[in-house]
Amino acid sequence: MAERSFAKEVQKLRLGKGETFAGEGILAVTKALLQSGIAYVGGYQGSPISHLLDVLADAQEIMAELGIRFEASANEAAAAAMLAASVNYPLRGAVAFKSVVGTNVASDALSNLASGGVTGGAMVIVGEDYGEGSSIMQERAHAFAMKSQIWLLDPRPNLPSIVRMVEQGFELSEASNTPVMLELRVRSCHLYGRFEASDNVRPAFGLKDAMEAPRRQTDRIVLPPANFQHEVEKVRDRWPAAIDFIRQHRMNEFLGGHSGPVGIIVQGGLYNNVVRALQLAGLADAFGQTEVPIYCLNVTYPLIDSEVVGFCADKRAVLLVEEGQPDFIEQNVARILRQAKVDCALVGKEMLPLAGEYTGKVVSDGLQAFLAAHAPALLGKGGARPPEAGSNLPDIAGVVPARPAGFCTGCPERPVFTAMKLLSREIGEFHVSSDIGCHLFSILPPFSIGNTTMGYGLGMAGMAAFQAPAKQRTVALMGDGGFWHNGVASGVGHMVFNRNDGVAVIIDNGYAAATGGQDVLSSRAANRSRTTQHPIAKAVRGMGVEWVKELRSYDVAHVRERLREAMTTPVKGPKVIIAQSECMLNRQRREKPLFKAAVSKGERRVQERFGVDPETCTGDHSCIRLSGCPTLTVRDNPDPLRDEPIAHVQNDCVGCGNCGETAHAAVLCPSFYRAEITHNPTVWDRAKARLRGAVIGWLQARDARRRARWAF
């Protein structure tokens, strides 16, 4: 079950015509899909689009009522391949994943889909993980749209626009027999707003209709000679059809003033930043009314030459606000203006940064520079800009520490890295090929483990070259999410087939944890609409690995021992260690309420927590360097003779046991203790406690009296 439940929110998906929907962007997109009459939907989770998949999973009942099939796809390629249903039949469908990493994985299917074209509307919803908060390489989904000829929609970031683009996107797809891509930026996915709903539409032609009356068009399949024909169709038929549709339906918007010496061309997703920049310059009101003409590209690919020419023809200069690089749109607009011989200066990345997110400040600065150069009269109207912030701040840049993401409290992945760190002290450093997932936090302090990461499920493949005779083996890491996403074939299959002699550690925490705790095949819990409980070890053995060890990840000493064995055994071939323990975030979410309820009902329950004795802790923090648990922190040293802060375990310790195991395995220090708190003790518990208390108390009192003799 996912980290966040939308069980309550999905009821909003039932809203009908004229009712007001209020909620998050991803929920609005889902509602728009239902209003568009889709027959199927699928996808693979990943920020910022994870919640869309969670919403879909929670909305299965509502979708079933409309005859919609939802698939939790194995990966993005599988999701994109699902769109094949729209090739032969008038079935609308959508898939969602994060971009660009998901689009990378999906691109084989996307190319095939775009080559043959579609009959029913096919939409790819990409969550563009770009800019602040992003955890991936900074590339543009735009390139995929261009290379495969998929129309790219980039709606203005407000719910009515987004919903309209989803609905029109399907029509555009059908009108031009081309799949479309809806680009949702991070903040649009999590945007809370409102729009006026329409009724949900049950597809007139359903999946059942297609299955019972299959249609075959072999010229839609990518095989010669059809593939050559497809390329011609793209430019001869589909492109012009799309241009006509986009123009007729005014998918791009001309906002602001109608004439003037300068104008702004902006990607739809950045429109609000441009308006805010104009507001700050005193050139727009709160409703975006401005005398500066704005050409807002809700469709960023293809560009409509006639619209661009029409917008620019009477202007001295236009500012093009296009985020990311390469500057595909700028190159395109420049070509259009050049060919149409329009004498209008095109200002884009000349005054806006070549790379990086176009935040409010960036756009505002760029606009100011543009106006100063090309329309100083306008600039004068705006009055004074708000004072520059922080210009005379005391120098706290050196004080405020960086706050990288890290493993959660009680995370079962941490002990695996503790064991690796301890082992490397024994047998020397080894090369580590990392994967994608929470476990990639190992590359950050305090562990600093990992050399490369080549993609989701590619940890094992990433060490393929290191097969020379050497004194040290190489280690690959992979999570259960990556394993099922891609790792089974690209990792395990590859290692077995190539007789790879490396060591692979699979971290099996029961969920695709990094993307929000979605279930995977090997999840322990039952899932009401999927099958789970397919052990990873069984799959690994099935692929032909003989050296397989399953172990409990919290047992640091044992993990280290098995790792040592894997690194040093004379046995050749792949060695796979599966480190198991449930994701603590998910476990706590499930168990904490149950525990509280039991305790308040008066049932006996034992809770474990760790602590550090301030008297024995000497403040060297080696425990922190081996753990990094958020609840293991520091506080002032109460010892008047010492200055260094001592280690301290906060109240939110969940008692995972890692501190104790690490103290043992690393022979750290005796300062850690485990407290067992027995709630609602039995009569027997109390009697035992009383007896112990009496004897121990008597002895302690004697010792205290002895010490009191010397006290001062």
Next chain:
Amino acid sequence: MNAPPAPEAIVRPITLAIMALGGQGGGVLAEWCVRLGELAGYRAQYTSVAGVAQRTGSTIYYLEFFPEAAIARAGREPVLALMPVPGDVDVVIAAELMEAGRAMLRGLVTPDRTTLIASTHRVYAISEKSAPAEGRAPGAPVLEAAQAHSRRFVGFDMEATAQQGGSVISAALFGALAGSGALPIARGVFEEVIREGGKAVEANLRTFALAVTEATTPTEPSAPAIDPPPAAAPAPRDPAVAALLARIDGEIPFRARASAREGVRRLIDWQDVAQAGRYLDRLAALAKAEDEAGGSRQNHVLVDELARNLALWMSFEDVFRVADLKTRAERFTRIDGEMGAAPARLVTVTEFMHPRIDEVRDSLPEVLAQLLDGAPGRWLAPLFAKGRRIATTSLAGFLLLRLLAQGRRWRRRTRRYAREEAAIDGWLARIATTLPRNYALARELVRCQRLVKGYGDTHARGSDRFAALMARFDRDGQAPGYAARLAALRQAALADEEGTALARALAEDDALVSQG
């Protein structure tokens, strides 16, 4: 061309940014704020940047409120921004002190506009926690900046308020927002939002109310903390102890007396009065040497540091000491308090001890230890290869540890004691010979003791580094300006666990010597 916006039409949205740490409940607070805006007659929009930052990293939520009345008047939808623009933020809420600092660094806090509401408690970043010694960032510069560069700063420990109210920090932050008066929204609306939420309503309202009070009570900047005058210490009952204290007053410079008293207390507690006497002998001898070397001009800082470091080294942590501390009544009381022991909550305690054969040898007299250096030690080693869990609150566990604690009686005959004493003598001798010619260098020598701490491997590593520094000192200590070089070496030795910084510093030092 559109007419330029009429002045009365220019209504700007109220803008709020929330800076939190993943897992702090920033999302809950943001949702409350949305509801707050809606109930108060605003169109509320909020966005966040989630992603991996949710896992303990810094996260930011951004909200804009726009009056519904203005929307109705204009008959149009406002264009609201999805991210804060520096200079254009009305309220910044930071759930932790350094996150307030981060907001300022991002330029979100401006003196003409921004009310900054920040909890002043600290959640230490990993870089601050993992430093081998003091790595915590100072909070004062951030507080100072917050005061100076916000329109209004509302700052107090809201984590403490939350604990007091039995809730979480989001409720305290919400209360501080209400109390700050930064929004034109009545307190009752805030409370209605909490009630609507329906979860832990009582605790949230209690915390909210505490925070409102705290935020509305004007606080004068408190006077700099001055250590409270030492509580009149009970006069020593024991004449031998009284004699030691009298010696401190007679032989130790004033500045170092408090430390010396702590040292005496520590050594009596660790061993006995005789051991404290031995400590004072050593300290007094060096105090005399220091005074002769012009220590009074230096305000006797060396003696003060020596009083502490010598006491720490002489009361090194061994098995007996640990067992002693683990079995004390004060500790039981402290743990009961921390774990919230009550009649319906019994607390038991388990220790993680890992005596290795080395520690066993160290705890024996030299003759016996030598026996274990050979084959018998190897035979016994497996017995001490594993960590032991000892339940201190059980009778068996307690008695075992108490028995171990009694081993204190033969401590002065153990191998470890002899080894530490020899090392201490070597260290003190270096200080004594250096004092007359180079006060600064002698002081650096005193400080080097701080390298030796911890247990097991950590202790061994520290001792090795200390020995390496002493060897350097013996070789190069006569060189001019060596105090600064020794200080650099000491800092390098504390910089990291792997010893990379120290290795580099030692190599640089070698290069200097070969040039010189």
